[in-house]
Amino acid sequence: MKSLNNISFLTIRNHLTKNNLSVESSISEDVIFYNLNSLNNSLQDDLTFFSGSSSLNSLNKTKAKACLIDKKNSENLPKYTSAIIVENPYKAFALISNLFNQKNVSSGIIADLINISKTSKLGNNIQIDNFVNIQENCEIEDNVIIESNCTIGPNVNIKKNTVIKSNSVVTNSIIGENCIIKSGAVIGGTGFGFDPKSKINIQHFGNVIIKNNCNIGSNTTIDRAVFDSTIISDNCFIDNLVQIAHNVILGSGTIIASQTGIAGSTVIGKNVTIGGQAGISGHLIIGDNVKIAAKSGVTKNIADNSIVAGFPAIDLKKWKIATIKFNNL
DSSP: OOOSOOEEHHHHHHHHHHTTOOOBOOOOTTOEEOEEOOTTTOOTTEEEEOOTTSOHHHHHHOOOSEEEEOTGGGGGSOTTSEEEEOSOHHHHHHHHHHHHOOTTSOOOOBOSSOEEOTTOEEOSSOEEOTTOEEOSSEEEOTTOEEOTTOEEOSSEEEOTTOEEOTTOEEOSEEEOTTOEEOTTOEEEEOOSOBOTTTOOBOOOOOEEEEOTTOEEOTTOEEEOOSSSEEEEOTTOEEOSSOEEOTTOEEOTTOEEOTTOEEOTTOEEOTTOEEOTTOEEOSSOEEOTTOEEOTTOEEOSOBOTTOEEETTTTEEHHHHHHHHHHHHTO
16 A cells, blocks of 8 residues: 555654553654554555454564564564554554545645535635536535535535545535545435325425534435435445435444445444345334344334344344244254
8 A cells, every 4th residue: 555645653652542542662753653554564664454353473573663563473573673552452553544645635726627605615725626517505524524525415525634535426415524425426316206106206495414524425315304404423444336315314333335225215324234235125214233143134113232134123132043943944
């Protein structure tokens, strides 16, 4: 992985400390790392990391200058690789990866080949690339990046430090601070609503609210509400190719893997994890801390702290027993 920055150990330590990770190391503050890399591919000026899922054999052979690692496993490092001991190496790696890759910092340049409605407002240090169309009644706050070929609006507020990747469409939405909307996402479009007999479309009058620190994957669609709001709460991470229908509410910290579909008006609790290709029916209540296995079909409400799998989705232990019995027929 090629970095865009050379980072001193002092910067690394301060960044980890700022994010409530204590650091123990004998490395000098002025030591510079030129790259962040894997255990196997690291060179003598690189920083690497070791988590429980990594190979001890790879750790023994790494050529890195230093390694983010827990105290227990630091004894397995080669003599020439210094330990940066942290309690949670994977979290430390995630934090430091953002130091090494600063692509999401606004250049402050507004390109020439754009269209901005006179009714829209722009903050400070905004980057807007070519072929962006900002329609009526939009407010773009400080340090936002909007990449090429995006359509924003009408009726959109994008808050500070958010990045909208190329070829995205955002309408009738409020996007919080420090969000990333990846390429091809469509947010705030009309949902799938009509009278089944006459096929007359039901118009949607609500919006989408995406709160702070959310990550929305490529080609994901989040439909505006019929009334009120479709809500994505703080710190939600949504993978590519996910469909979220009108009036859905996601609790904070929820993670949704690719190709999942959530039907309208379902409420999903906090810290829920949904595996890939899961399908969730409409008007359901999914409790806090629920885990839904990949390819599950959820047709009923799920209580807090449950783990479910299968179609229809049932308790994971029951699903395993049923699968074993079926395979032994």
